Amino acid sequence: MLRVAVVGSGPSGVYTAQSLVEQTAVPDVRVHVLDRLPCPYGLVRYGVAPDHEKIKSLQNNLRTVLEHERIGFVGNVEAGARGLTPERLLELYHAVVYCVGAARDRRLGVPGEDLPGSFSATEFVSWYSAHPDAAARGFVLGARSAVVIGVGNVAVDVARVLARGPGELDPTDVPEAALGVLAASRVREVHMVGRRGPSQAKFTTKELRELGAMPRARVEVDPADLALDPAYADPAGLPAVGRRNVEVVRGWADATGRAMGRDPGERVIRMRFFLRPVEVLEEGGRAAGVRFERTVPDGSGGVRGTGAYEDVEAQLVLRAVGYRGVPLEGLPFDASRGTVPHASGRVLRDGVPSAGEYVAGWIKRGPTGVIGTNRPCAKETAGSLLADAPALARRTVADDPLATLRAWGHRPVEWPGWLSIEEAETALGRTLGRGSVKIPDWSGLLTAAGQE
Known part of the structure; x- marks a missing residue:
């Protein structure tokens, strides 16, 4: 028998277990x-937007894998914490595969980034995903205008x-407190801003089109922004996704030019390009907007600043400029790449494969690609x-890893405990007149799992 631990139950971890x-x-x-x-399920549960039911349904596929007779889910156990170092994990398992993702958001590195009212998109997503x-974070959406920095x-x-308008998220699993805040939101303008053009944006076309299909919001694009993109006039040479993205954005720009005004209750998403953030502006000790420098293509696939600036008013600033891996105590780490050094998934220590230690997913290759x-x-x-x-297999390991974990003071939540959480969330939704509603706090989750 070969005993393997996979650290992380998101798609990379589950697919690794399935492959084994x-x-x-x-x-x-x-x-x-x-x-x-x-x-379980990592970012499929806690990162996929609540109104993306098709993508969230991937949980059903991951569930099938985790219910395999030779796979066991062991939650509420954190590698690297409470003494559970890589060295100790190898006392329990013949091999350990780390699929711990890229947990930290990238920073802008501009003045004012840490003002109240300025957050990472990761924080906002985690909040509405429960x-x-x-x-303990909580958001109060009293802002009239929001800036989202990033075009992925x-x-x-x-x-x-x-x-989203009031009631549109009711059918989702958004926790009740967050749903109430979102329903009462005063945000009427959302500026989504990128430093390069639409042909270089990272969003997928399906996601992009969804913005234009919202019943109580519309998308506006400034044609002058698009004219700066060399591929805008003729996107034929772009990869298929880039070509389709430019076509979608061009359609919004044409519609923006024809628009004669909007319904006072309608919300608007203003998509901007070729603007690089240089400062989060402050008023009264809080974020009040973002100063951007106008950029232009540099002829080599990047952009350069022009020295012209534009201020966008906003009381809520969210940066969505990517993720980075974080070091795990006891594992080597390449700080420049945000990954663990490896050779075909084998962890490298001082350039030499470390027996029994492996990586997969974002901590292996960086935060790139889609779920598949x-x-x-x-x-x-x-x-x-x-x-x-x-x-x-010749190494001697513990006969019962779970018993040893408990002896070391850990309190694992196994698959039946997770099923109890699911049942509790279904019951919570029923009392609220909704579908399943997520439990948003540690105490509630552990109580539902039978740990408290």
Whole structure:
């Protein structure tokens, strides 16, 4: 028997576990999927926007894997915390695969970034997704105008949620307190701003089109911004996604030019390009807007500043400019890349593969790709691990890892505990006249799991 721990229960972790148990070269592989939260699915549960039911339904596929007879979910166990170092994990398992993602947002590095009213999009997403670490944060959406800095899918999600009208999120699993704040929001203008042009934006076309399909909001685009993009006039040479994105944005620009005004109750998303943030403006000790420098293409795929500036008023500033991996105590870390050094998924210590230690997902390759990108990444790592299996299996490990974890003071939440959380969330939604509603705090989750 080969015992493997996979640290992280998001798509990369689940796909790694699936790759390990479905192969036939090593027939008796047993996998524990560890997570510091008592709930599985990672960013599919806590990062996918609540109104993206199709993507959230991926949980059903992940559930099927986690219910495999040779896979066990072990929640409420955090690697690197309370003494559970990589060295100690190797006392329990023949091999450990770290699929811990990229947990930290990238910063803008501009003055005023930490003013009250200025947040990372990660914080905002965690709040409306009911991540228990965000329970104490709370948001008060008294702002009239918001700026979302970034032109990727996270920025699109955040802008869409901010522009939703009252009642539109009722059918989702948004926690009740956040739903109330979003319903009472005073935000009427959302500026989504990128430093480059639409042909270089990172959003997918499906996500982009959803902005234009909202019943109580419309998208406005300044044609002057688009004219700066060399590919705007003729996008034929772009990859398919970039070409479709430019076509969608061009349609909004044409409609903006024809618009004669808007309904007073309508919310508007203003999509801006070729603007680089240089300062979050302050008034009364809070964020009051963002100063941008106008940029132009530099001829090499980047942009350069022009020395012309524009201030955009906003009482809420959200940065959505990407993620970075964070070091895990006891593992090597490449700070410049935000990843763990590896060779085909094998962790490298001083350039040499470390026996029994592997990585997959964003901590392996950086925060790139879509959910499906994790499949080939996980398969490569699983292949490396299985090739090493004869040597790994000779190591002596604990007979019962869960019993040892409990003896060390940990309180694992296993699959039945997670099912109890699901039942509690369904019951909560029923009392509120809604579908399943997420429990947003640690105490509530652990109580539902039978731990408190």
